Amino acid sequence: MLDRPGSAAARIIPAIDTADPARAEVLAAALAPGCGALKLGLELFTAEGPEAVRRIAPHAPVFLDLKLHDIPNTVAGAVRSLLPLRPAMLTLHAGGGAAMITAAREAAEAAGAARPILLAVTVLTSIDAATLAETGVAGGTVQQVLRLARLALAAGADGLVCSPQEVARIRDAFGQAPMLVVPGVRPAGSALGDQARVATPAEAVAAGADWLVIGRPITGAADPAAALSAIVAGLPA
Numbered sequence: 001m002l003d004r005p006g007s008a009a010a011r012i013i014p015a016i017d018t019a020d021p022a023r024a025e026v027l028a029a030a031l032a033p034g035c036g037a038l039k040l041g042l043e044l045f046t047a048e049g050p051e052a053v054r055r056i057a058p059h060a061p062v063f064l065d066l067k068l069h070d071i072p073n074t075v076a077g078a079v080r081s082l083l084p085l086r087p088a089m090l091t092l093h094a095g096g097g098a099a100m101i102t103a104a105r106e107a108a109e110a111a112g113a114a115r116p117i118l119l120a121v122t123v124l125t126s127i128d129a130a131t132l133a134e135t136g137v138a139g140g141t142v143q144q145v146l147r148l149a150r151l152a153l154a155a156g157a158d159g160l161v162c163s164p165q166e167v168a169r170i171r172d173a174f175g176q177a178p179m180l181v182v183p184g185v186r187p188a189g190s191a192l193g194d195q196a197r198v199a200t201p202a203e204a205v206a207a208g209a210d211w212l213v214i215g216r217p218i219t220g221a222a223d224p225a226a227a228l229s230a231i232v233a234g235l236p237a
């Protein structure tokens with residue numbers, strides 16, 4: 001299993017969000033020396049499938065962010081199908097419920113010590129309180145994140161995906177054991193895009209984040225490797 005980051009660079013996971021496998025490889029080669037892992041998500045996986053993972057994996061550990069969400073039997077089968085790709089991290093939606101998460105964990109155990117870190121996505125960082133209320137969830141984002149975090153960790157998730165705005169509350173409630181992987185991170189002055197619950201990289205780390213997922217502020221820069229280096233330079237060693 002991937003170790004918790006031991007340096008500022010190792011904390012950063014650039015999100016390689018493109019449907020173009022050649023572009024993904026160029027980004028991977030440029031960014032891998034300065035980061036801890038590379039995140040591949042739905043855009044590349046739905047375009048290119050497992051082959052995209054095989055092409056990126058030689059560069060850095062792969063965080064496969066597919067946000068699995070289905071009945072337990074189907075999610076367990078998907079985890080089994082993904083294990084040969086040896087992802088370092090894998091996501092599933094906490095909202096799928098405890099039985100789904102436990103089924104995913106049991107399926108992942110087949111990989112033994114090389115199994116991926118299983119991360120439960122709480123409330124997407126693009127969702128604000130009003131959007132959450134539209135889905136029928138009252139009480140605000142922090143309360144829902146804590147509710148889903150409790151469920152997911154009890155069911156066998158190794159860690160959580162949450163926004164930087166909930167990290168300190170999660171550490172207060174659950175301590176240092178859960179691995180916290182945090183998107184919704186924006187260097188000062190960066191465009192928010194569709195992200196709603198954000199903080200800067202330094203704020204996220206100070207709150208207790210383990211890894212920071214950062215996409216467009218890096219991959220949309222004229223020099224992605226330089227943008228990554230500038231973010232790392234702004235973090236404590």
Ligand SMILES: O=c1ccn([C@@H]2O[C@H](COP(=O)(O)O)[C@@H](O)[C@H]2O)c(=O)[nH]1
Nearest residue numbers: 015041123124125183184213214215216
């Ligand atoms: O709650 C979540 C879960 C996953 N993501 C993913 O992280 C990156 C963020 O990219 P940016 O360009 O830095 O906004 C992206 O791949 C999302 O799918 C998230 O943003 N929020």
